[in-house]
Amino acid sequence: MTIETPPTTQHFLTLLDLDPDEAERLLARASELKQLRQRGEDYRPLVGYSLAMVFEKSSTRTRVSFEAGMAQLGGSAIFLSPRDTQLGRGEPIEDSARVLSRMVDGVMIRTFEHETLTRFAAYSQVPVINGLTDRFHPCQLLADMQTYREHRGTIRGRRVAFIGDGNNMCHSYINAARVFGFELHIACPQGFEPDAEILAAAPEQCRLTHDPAAAVAQADLVVTDVWASMGQESEEDERKARFAAFSVTPALMARARPDALFMHCLPAHRGEEVSAEVIDGPQSVVWDEAENRLHAQKALLERLLVRPSRSGSGR
Known part of the structure; x- marks a missing residue:
């Protein structure tokens, strides 16, 4: 049985996944979250949430900003490289998407082919975020x-x-x-x-x-x-x-x-x-641009992952 993406699941594969008003609100929220962090306020809406981070390309800023962002919001991030997963041993992308999206609340992928990302998103039950492909770098x-x-x-x-x-x-x-x-x-x-x-x-x-x-x-x-x-x-x-x-x-x-x-x-x-x-x-x-990877992605994670009915959230 094929598991398709539920219609309520919103992915972030390119900037065009946001309309202009959504994009402006996201930037405003990113600056708000930055100010909360600078004031030392504890804001953790993602307690109990987990993000799988799939890296086929190496990274400094992407890994640290997503991992630190999830921790600051009260959640956890799981780093997965091709050496550590069945993706690196030839498991179909569709199968990996089906399995991972039943275990975590979101998936961030940094890879080469943009098609890898879109194929994964088509079979994921949770939001998928483009951490970089050879075609786009929306974060x-x-x-x-x-x-x-x-x-x-x-x-x-x-x-x-x-x-x-x-x-x-x-x-x-x-x-x-x-x-x-x-x-x-x-x-x-x-x-x-x-x-x-x-x-x-x-x-x-x-x-x-x-x-x-x-x-x-x-x-x-x-x-x-x-x-x-x-x-x-x-x-x-x-x-x-x-x-x-x-x-x-x-x-x-x-x-x-x-x-x-x-x-x-x-x-x-x-x-x-x-x-x-x-x-x-x-x-x-x-x-400032490099630091704002952290704050913009926190706003994105909050927008995509937080569900009002989820117990244990800090909202």
């Missing part, structure tokens, strides 16, 4: 949008420049432009453009160029990412040559607005995609 965008909101207010109507590879971060910025209503200018080398279908879905919000100076002009936010992501190590030397003109330097930042912010999802390679003067300079908010 990072929640943190980025929260960070901009805290420093500059609404991003709606602002101009954002994404410089570098048309990768999962670029795809998620395209989706963010649709959800949060900003203008996105993407600059990447020829042959490294974002997925044409994802870009075509946002014709009013997004512009593509191969000139980083044009993309950054009058931008309110400048964003970049590594030139070679996990799984692309063999292409590193070639990419360095192709991306050399796409480094975010002080000269490039000078073309943006004087109060423009700089973001990077980390880890960063100083002297490659960004200069040390920029990432360690006054316009950089990368450390």
